[in-house]
Amino acid sequence: MSKSEIGLIGLGTMGAMLSLNIAEKGFAISVFNRTTSRTKEFFDDAGDLAQRITPCDTLEDLVASIAEPRAIILMVPAGDAVDQQIAALRPLLGKDDLIIDAGNANFRNTETRAAQAEADGVPFLGIGVSGGEEGARHGPSIMGGGRKEAWDQVGHILTAIAADYDGTACATWMGQGGSGHFVKAVHNGIEYADMQMIAEVYGIMRDGQGATAATCAQAFETWNKGPLQSYLVEISGKVSAATDEESGNAVLDIILDRAGQKGTGRWTVIEAQHLGAPIPVIEAAVAARNLSAIKSERERGEATFGAAPVVLADDALSSDDLEQALIAGKIMCYAQGFHLLNAAGTEFNWDLPMPEIARVWREGCIIRSTMLNDMADALTAAPQDNLMFAPFFSKMIEDSMPALRKVVATAITHGLQVPALSAGLAYYDAMRTGRSTANMIQAQRDFFGAHSFERTDKEGAHHGPWGS
Numbered sequence: 001m002s003k004s005e006i007g008l009i010g011l012g013t014m015g016a017m018l019s020l021n022i023a024e025k026g027f028a029i030s031v032f033n034r035t036t037s038r039t040k041e042f043f044d045d046a047g048d049l050a051q052r053i054t055p056c057d058t059l060e061d062l063v064a065s066i067a068e069p070r071a072i073i074l075m076v077p078a079g080d081a082v083d084q085q086i087a088a089l090r091p092l093l094g095k096d097d098l099i100i101d102a103g104n105a106n107f108r109n110t111e112t113r114a115a116q117a118e119a120d121g122v123p124f125l126g127i128g129v130s131g132g133e134e135g136a137r138h139g140p141s142i143m144g145g146g147r148k149e150a151w152d153q154v155g156h157i158l159t160a161i162a163a164d165y166d167g168t169a170c171a172t173w174m175g176q177g178g179s180g181h182f183v184k185a186v187h188n189g190i191e192y193a194d195m196q197m198i199a200e201v202y203g204i205m206r207d208g209q210g211a212t213a214a215t216c217a218q219a220f221e222t223w224n225k226g227p228l229q230s231y232l233v234e235i236s237g238k239v240s241a242a243t244d245e246e247s248g249n250a251v252l253d254i255i256l257d258r259a260g261q262k263g264t265g266r267w268t269v270i271e272a273q274h275l276g277a278p279i280p281v282i283e284a285a286v287a288a289r290n291l292s293a294i295k296s297e298r299e300r301g302e303a304t305f306g307a308a309p310v311v312l313a314d315d316a317l318s319s320d321d322l323e324q325a326l327i328a329g330k331i332m333c334y335a336q337g338f339h340l341l342n343a344a345g346t347e348f349n350w351d352l353p354m355p356e357i358a359r360v361w362r363e364g365c366i367i368r369s370t371m372l373n374d375m376a377d378a379l380t381a382a383p384q385d386n387l388m389f390a391p392f393f394s395k396m397i398e399d400s401m402p403a404l405r406k407v408v409a410t411a412i413t414h415g416l417q418v419p420a421l422s423a424g425l426a427y428y429d430a431m432r433t434g435r436s437t438a439n440m441i442q443a444q445r446d447f448f449g450a451h452s453f454e455r456t457d458k459e460g461a462h463h464g465p466w467g468s
């Protein structure tokens, strides 16, 4: 029997879909799952693709069925399960056999695993895979990290299964160690922010304008035809339009307002803090999810303080205002995300391919959008520059920022929450303020801690005349 070109461990939703995708693209694949019944069920459901799939009941069988040098993808839950799987698998493998962690790993764990693999002289890749179930099945966006030789060993498979944007595969090697998983974390931070800003605008329509879910659906559908064209705006229209069969109500209206999170957005914020990179829109989005989780306290707050007087005058905000505000907020968010990637690239010596990051996000992943193509162009011209200063986006900011200011001001005046959009506006105002108020901070620091300050009129470290 001829051997498989690749193996995969972990037939949960993502692993199963990725395996079918690999088989569909013409590669023979061996699969293994901890529970054998799942492997059998997966194989039985694989239809025509089963001819390229070898189901294995043991790790030994899996290893024996793959051609050398082997490549085995792990699609198991991030965290300890990955280390346990590596520990069980590595002794069965040869020195040139490659393990690929394709889960949503914290990049710091990937760094540790990559360092261990280096020490052991064996290859290891950590790849970020985005696109959910549908993406995994038909073409995800893939962000690879690890040794270039290891990427090259499987690059032909990863690019074949990835999403395609105008003939370009959305799969790229980002750099060494945990860089692929870092880029994926930033993707997810941006995902949180995109989703939150959409939710804020939805809140203005629902609570401020009394719009039904169906009306919100129309707005999203319209915006999805303009500069905001994106997967997240598209699905926001779809979820707003859906009806609950049981109650006959809009599905959106019966979904509890408590959002879950697996942690990748939080990691982005934590890493940004470590790096001193300002990403306030993403921070606000993560905080908003945390706030959503404490529903009973919010209900207590409403009973104590009363709900905000939210009703807006009919002509207070137009659909165009909301669309433009989302455009401005989105640019601020991505400017921050790419700034964070730049900061991380410098700190960890990754030499991240900035335009390539925008390119692999154009298709397949959750944050895919038309605007990412323009970002790829801007980053090609000036890879390290803040996106705000790319002429295309400077112009867009000039055009859309008045609407963001109007939307935020109106929302805040009426007690509507717009934390991520506000953070975008505040970032813009900070970024156009050559002379900030940090002179006051420096004076205070020097006063209570003799931390010294720089002067505007001469070099050196100085102290104020505060006395002892």
Ligand code: 6PG
Pocket (backbone or CB within 6 Å): 104, 129, 130, 131, 132, 188, 191, 260, 261, 262, 263, 264, 265, 365, 366
């Ligand atoms: C993707 C997504 C995915 C993520 C989910 C849920 O790129 O396909 O980012 O990897 O796991 O979106 O994330 P949260 O549970 O943190 O919202």
